[in-house]
Amino acid sequence: xxxxxxxxxxxxxxxxxxxxxxxxxxxxxxxxxxxxxxxxxxxxxxxxxxxxxxxxxxxxxxxxxxxxxxxxxxxxxxxxxxxxxxxxxxxxxxxxxxxxxxxxxxxxxxxxxxxxxxxxxxxxxxxxxxxxxxxxxxxxxxxxxxxxxxxxxxxxxxxxxxxxxxxxxxxxxxxxxxxxxxxxxxxxxxxxxxxxxxxxxxxxxxxxxxxxxxxxxxxxxxxxxxxxxxxxxxxxxxxxxxxxxxxxxxxxxxxxxxxxxxxxxxxxxxxxxxxxxxxxxxxxxxxxxxxxxxxxxxxxxxxxxxxxxxxxxxxxxxxxxxxxxxxxxxxxxxxxxxxxxxxxxxxxxxxxxxxxxxxxxxxxxxxxxxxxxxxxxxxxxxxxxxxxxxxxxxxxxxxxxxxxxxxxxxxxxxxxxxxxxxxxxxxxxxxxxxxxxxxxxxx
Amino acid sequence: xxxxxxxxxxxxxxxxxxxxxxxxxxxxxxxxxxxxxxxxxxxxxxxxxxxxxxxxxxxxxxxxxxxxxxxxxxxxxxxxxxxxxxxxxxxxxxxxxxxxxxxxxxxxxxxxxxxxxxxxxxxxxxxxxxxxxxxxxxxxxxxxxxxxxxxxxxxxxxxxxxxxxxxxxxxxxxxxxxxxxxxxxxxxxxxxxxxxxxxxxxxxxxxxxxxxxxxxxxxxxxxxxxxxxxxxxxxxxxxxxxxxxxxxxxxxxxxxxxxxxxxxxxxxxxxxxxxxxxxxxxxxxxxxx
Numbered sequence: 001x002x003x004x005x006x007x008x009x010x011x012x013x014x015x016x017x018x019x020x021x022x023x024x025x026x027x028x029x030x031x032x033x034x035x036x037x038x039x040x041x042x043x044x045x046x047x048x049x050x051x052x053x054x055x056x057x058x059x060x061x062x063x064x065x066x067x068x069x070x071x072x073x074x075x076x077x078x079x080x081x082x083x084x085x086x087x088x089x090x091x092x093x094x095x096x097x098x099x100x101x102x103x104x105x106x107x108x109x110x111x112x113x114x115x116x117x118x119x120x121x122x123x124x125x126x127x128x129x130x131x132x133x134x135x136x137x138x139x140x141x142x143x144x145x146x147x148x149x150x151x152x153x154x155x156x157x158x159x160x161x162x163x164x165x166x167x168x169x170x171x172x173x174x175x176x177x178x179x180x181x182x183x184x185x186x187x188x189x190x191x192x193x194x195x196x197x198x199x200x201x202x203x204x205x206x207x208x209x210x211x212x213x214x215x216x217x218x219x220x221x222x223x224x225x226x227x228x229x230x231x232x233x234x235x236x237x238x239x240x241x242x243x244x245x246x247x248x249x250x251x252x253x254x255x256x257x258x259x260x261x262x263x264x265x266x267x268x269x270x271x272x273x274x275x276x277x278x279x280x281x282x283x284x285x286x287x288x289x290x291x292x293x294x295x296x297x298x299x300x301x302x303x304x305x306x307x308x309x310x311x312x313x314x315x316x317x318x319x320x321x322x323x324x325x326x327x328x329x330x331x332x333x334x335x336x337x338x339x340x341x342x343x344x345x346x347x348x349x350x351x352x353x354x355x356x357x358x359x360x361x362x363x364x365x366x367x368x369x370x371x372x373x374x375x376x377x378x379x380x381x382x383x384x385x386x387x388x389x390x391x392x393x394x395x396x397x398x399x400x401x402x403x404x405x406x407x408x409x410x411x412x413x414x415x416x417x418x419x420x421x422x423x424x425x426x427x428x429x430x431x432x433x434x435x436x437x438x439x440x441x442x443x
Numbered sequence: 444x445x446x447x448x449x450x451x452x453x454x455x456x457x458x459x460x461x462x463x464x465x466x467x468x469x470x471x472x473x474x475x476x477x478x479x480x481x482x483x484x485x486x487x488x489x490x491x492x493x494x495x496x497x498x499x500x501x502x503x504x505x506x507x508x509x510x511x512x513x514x515x516x517x518x519x520x521x522x523x524x525x526x527x528x529x530x531x532x533x534x535x536x537x538x539x540x541x542x543x544x545x546x547x548x549x550x551x552x553x554x555x556x557x558x559x560x561x562x563x564x565x566x567x568x569x570x571x572x573x574x575x576x577x578x579x580x581x582x583x584x585x586x587x588x589x590x591x592x593x594x595x596x597x598x599x600x601x602x603x604x605x606x607x608x609x610x611x612x613x614x615x616x617x618x619x620x621x622x623x624x625x626x627x628x629x630x631x632x633x634x635x636x637x638x639x640x641x642x643x644x645x646x647x648x649x650x651x652x653x654x655x656x657x658x659x660x661x662x663x664x665x666x667x668x669x670x671x672x673x674x675x676x677x678x679x680x681x682x683x684x685x686x687x688x689x690x691x692x693x694x695x696x697x698x699x700x701x702x703x704x705x706x707x708x709x710x711x712x713x714x715x716x717x718x719x720x721x722x723x724x725x726x727x728x729x730x731x732x
Contacts, residue, residue, distance in 0.1 A: 341560060
């Protein structure tokens with residue numbers, strides 16, 4: 001029997017996981033950090049510190065502003081220099097707290113020992129509250145506040161927890177290294193999440209190109225009840241929530257619905273590790289693992305980075321920017337976003353920094369659509385990307401809505417496979433944004 | 444032989460008469476009463492179907508004018524004042540002449556004024572570029588230069604100047620406002636054309652603090668208030684570090700133009716002042732002052 005994967009579409013780009021064997025190293029603490037206040041999906045947080053305040057590592061510096069929002073903690077100790085706007089990885093100017101670093105003084109209640117604590121003492125409600133107060137968001141890149149996923153809307157009940165360890169984006173290895181080096185902690189994090197979600201069964205989906213991680217976690221999971229590792233066939237975008245649910249438990253999330261509709265809660269392995277640290281070690285989310293990689297880069301690495309560290313510093317630590325760099329991308333090569341400058345802070349959603357040479361990053365000239373239908377074949381959501389792109393160009397918003405443009409997960413498979421080099425996703429994203437605005441204005 | 448011809452003519456004529464009678468009654472039965480003035484008014488309108496009046500096309504505008512009790516706030520930007528007066532007269536309304544307007548580009552960030560900080564190589568569309576990031580210069584407010592405004596213009600009134608990379612509005616502009624809707628950055632504004640086509644406006648929409656704005660662009664408005672202080676007519680307001688000249692109050696005295704330390708205030712079609720000859724020169728384009 002072949003390995004499982006999702007049914008519709010998908011592509012398999014070159015994996016290029018250069019940093020897979022590079023152990024996670026702690027990046028140096030920078031002299032100054034800019035911690036953006038909008039690091040999650042939803043409303044940016046409200047800063048509760050002022051210029052001149054002294055802060056410690058792990059101290060709360062911003063509170064949620066609305067239901068879908070998250071706490072933000074200081075990643076360093078020092079003095080708040082100013083609260084200003086900086087360009088973050090989104091490409092736009094957003095408010096951020098800029099802190100001058102002095103020493104490295106942590107809050108006393110954070111357990112900094114390396115001991116592994118397997119015993120979960122907190123109750124379900126306490127776990128969700130702890131995750132909320134620790135500012136944990138989905139670390140796979142979507143940055144959806146995790147506590148909201150654990151509190152299903154009335155009438156819905158979670159039945160199964162899916163842990164996303166597929167890391168389907170080429171190049172990235174942050175989750176892979178977490179599974180290898182922090183396997184035990186991650187699995188405990190999974191059991192905490194199971195308790196928080198009130199489910200008795202969890203699956204950790206891992207793509208088959210990480211046999212070491214599969215073996216390691218399988219071994220650890222023997223000790224923990226109800227957690228099962230599921231090896232999956234390598235196929236992008238398997239890390240998408242709906243694709244993972246399809247691949248692992250063969251349930252299809254209806255159009256426009258959330259995974260909870262089919263009784264599933266999906267969390268990333270990185271999130272599971274962060275949950276472990278928050279619940280067992282009392283450590284809020286202020287650092288994450290970031291892959292810094294590229295074909296020409298001297299030392300492709302995985303760094304444990306304090307939030308707010310400049311991308312420039314990470315590239316320097318990995319051997320400096322190669323001569324013929326064309327683009328630096330934040331995130332994976334498929335869904336990531338090119339940075340407009342290097343002095344951009346790492347946020348909770350930064351999974352990687354990719355460095356592409358001039359020739360790799362060049363966009364080829366767009367040619368007319370030849371109606372080959374490749375984009376339709378690879379779309380994991382069963383959409384017709386060429387049509388959606390054309391309709392956006394023609395501003396046919398109603399038609400876009402009936403053709404389910406809102407189902408697009410922006411994975412970029414269509415654009416990757418297009419032989420005419422059409423910027424399909426650029427157009428679809430614009431169409432999706434406009435249709436979204438129209439739909440919201442109706443209420 | 445001849446009898447066949449006669450039969451044919453008679454039977455066809457009879458058929459024709461029967462059909463005509465049926466059609467007459469059907470036409471009476473399903474007659475749509477329409478105000479004949481709609482056709483007249485539509486005939487008087489320029490027929491550009493640009494939507495500048497706020498209605499979907501000239502026909503709809505004519506229908507609404509005929510229905511309306513007061514057409515003082517309805518105006519076809521393409522029609523000249525005589526046409527509107529004629530329509531008003533036809534419908535029995537007094538129509539005060541509306542000042543003709545023109546689209547102005549409120550960004551002067553040419554390649555030399557505004558340094559590029561990165562290169563964009565995505566789809567050539569302002570809407571897409573602006574949804575992706577702040578822009579390819581230090582200024583996150585200004586023109587992106589991909590020409591969404593040019594694409595929507597039905598009057599060939601706007602084009603991108605190759606050397607400056609900025610859009611230029613020419614005299615074909617009828618102020619229909621299509622470019623204003625198309626521009627994701629909101630750099631285009633409809634302003635009074637002004638006497639002898641002379642107008643003064645702030646050619647910048649950067650709301651950053653002065654130092655930040657100036658660093659990004661040489662001709663950015665830095666919100667220094669000098670123009671507001673020098674203006675004898677209180678036409679200039681400063682909001683969010685950005686000056687705005689109210690064209691209804693402005694008397695075109697040009698005091699603010701010479702006062703502006705960054706040359707963000709632009710004058711169009713004025714006779715050059717002697718000492719400023721070399722700066723203002725012969726331009727018709729608001730961007731090239």
